[in-house]
Amino acid sequence: MLIDALQYILPSRAVFLQMREANMSAVHVTVGYHENFLSVVENLQSWNYWFEECGDLISRAMTHSDILAANVAGKTAILFGLQNPLPFSADLARVELLHQLGIRFCQITYNQQSLLGSGCFEPVDSGLTAFGREVVNEMNRVGMIIDLSHAGHKTAMDVVAFSKRPVTVTHANPHKWHRVPRNLNCDLLQAISDTGGMVGFSLYPHHLNQGSRCTLTSFSEMVADMIRCYGTKMFGIGSDLCQDQPDKVVNWMRNGHWRKSPVPSAAFPEPVSWFSDNSDFPGLAIGLRGAGLSEPEISGILGENWITFWEKGFVGVC
Amino acid sequence: MLIDALQYILPSRAVFLQMREANMSAVHVTVGYHENFLSVVENLQSWNYWFEECGDLISRAMTHSDILAANVAGKTAILFGLQNPLPFSADLARVELLHQLGIRFCQITYNQQSLLGSGCFEPVDSGLTAFGREVVNEMNRVGMIIDLSHAGHKTAMDVVAFSKRPVTVTHANPHKWHRVPRNLNCDLLQAISDTGGMVGFSLYPHHLNQGSRCTLTSFSEMVADMIRCYGTKMFGIGSDLCQDQPDKVVNWMRNGHWRKSPVPSAAFPEPVSWFSDNSDFPGLAIGLRGAGLSEPEISGILGENWITFWEKGFVGVC
Incomplete structure (x- = not known):
């Protein structure tokens, strides 16, 4: 079972074909950065179109069993998520409503x-x-999984302490390996570990030691180190793959509509040579094997840990 | 000239008639608390109806000269404001757009x-x-006046320091007189004074010393004290009058849609005996006179200071 817990792809039949060729079981795709409620609804409408158009390759998943059923049918399950709570506005009722729409x-x-x-x-x-x-x-x-990616450290620590259910960071790496604001310090990793949460390792070059020049060996050794510190069950992959998105999207990701100033030379970083699209996902196993991970550990990291976490996480407690 | 820089009235011909009988020159009315963008637009639409229906009594004002023209025509000028930036969402362009709609x-x-x-x-x-x-x-x-009412102290201090133009607190009183979170401490009053800003004194019982039992004498002596500390030009009235609003509105004001828990016994406080509707506004002069204010000082507090501030404040710098 192969699961990527964070991608921001430009949807197309070509991308879905590649997911199938890579035998991806499930992909969590982002349907909102700076979008307001109605724009997210429109994004979901366009995904409805893709499910109709490419129903031979992908399938909408709202539950754990939807993922399993998709896989039995030879399809990749697509799950929806938001990288910004802006569509909730200040309206608590939007949480359940967006959950009903598949978030x-x-x-x-x-x-x-x-x-x-x-x-x-x-x-x-x-x-x-x-x-x-x-x-x-x-x-x-309602059973919507909390994602602390992109949060500040104090905010993240507060959420881990306050949430009654385990939380995740879908896409980030440890400070210990590469110290940037988007990565995670030991206190937060320990708090997530203590509360049964999960972290997805990111493959976005800005989150990697040596950036675009990061090697699969270095990445895999970091994974092995994290497993030694916190155990195997806590980790998965959230690649942050932005497959086929044009460079102008970087400006949107950074500025949304909240400021006028364009970021100088806003462009996607060069991907690492060993991970540039969905076809590279299965190859991560080679690196992890090289870093000494056992086959069950590799299966855990590449998908089994997420599916176990999601099985409980998607269930509401109403 | 009589100006109230903050009311949240339930609009009706009866209220507008009372404004005319009290000879109110201008009233800033709230058109959004927890409303999102579209709900504010709907509120503005309903105000368009009132301007058409009661055009003999009230007139929309977007500029200083609109106010003067309304008064020449024997009407009360109505200005619009938001108590919450929620309708901006995370979209900077909404500021100018809402300014174009009259905010x-x-x-x-x-x-x-x-x-x-x-x-x-x-x-x-x-x-x-x-x-x-x-x-x-x-x-x-664009020339939209910043109102620090309901802000936290650090946030308010940051805004005074950061804003290139003077800012206001449309409706609050000094901590020195009644120490509640909604009122203002000396540091903030001094910072507003230093930067040429203005404060409107509130007549909402929760902001008054002794609450609903506050006397006009006590209120007027507080005003006189503030004038001694910071000068005459800095102050006006922002009564926070919620004329004709039903008690259920208190629950909306406090909780909006952002939490489920209803506030126990949410109801408007009993107004002070000397200020319960628009007809009481001119009578404030009696109290201020009793506290030793000169006639020019009283005229300043009851309207002239706001109109002077607004004359510059409404002008954009594009």
């Missing part, structure tokens, strides 16, 4: 301040807000 | 965390956010 993951914030908490690039991190607590409770209730 | 005032936040800053009831106040700086710059540019 199974949502970040507390995306880089800057949200109504729930502070991002990893916000100058001051004030932690989980009063509304943030309400939303965490509601996500816990 | 002339907007708060940085309403009690809790907004995308711009923290409210006076948010547990942690992290100050003005990165997006908040963009919005402050844009409000400065």
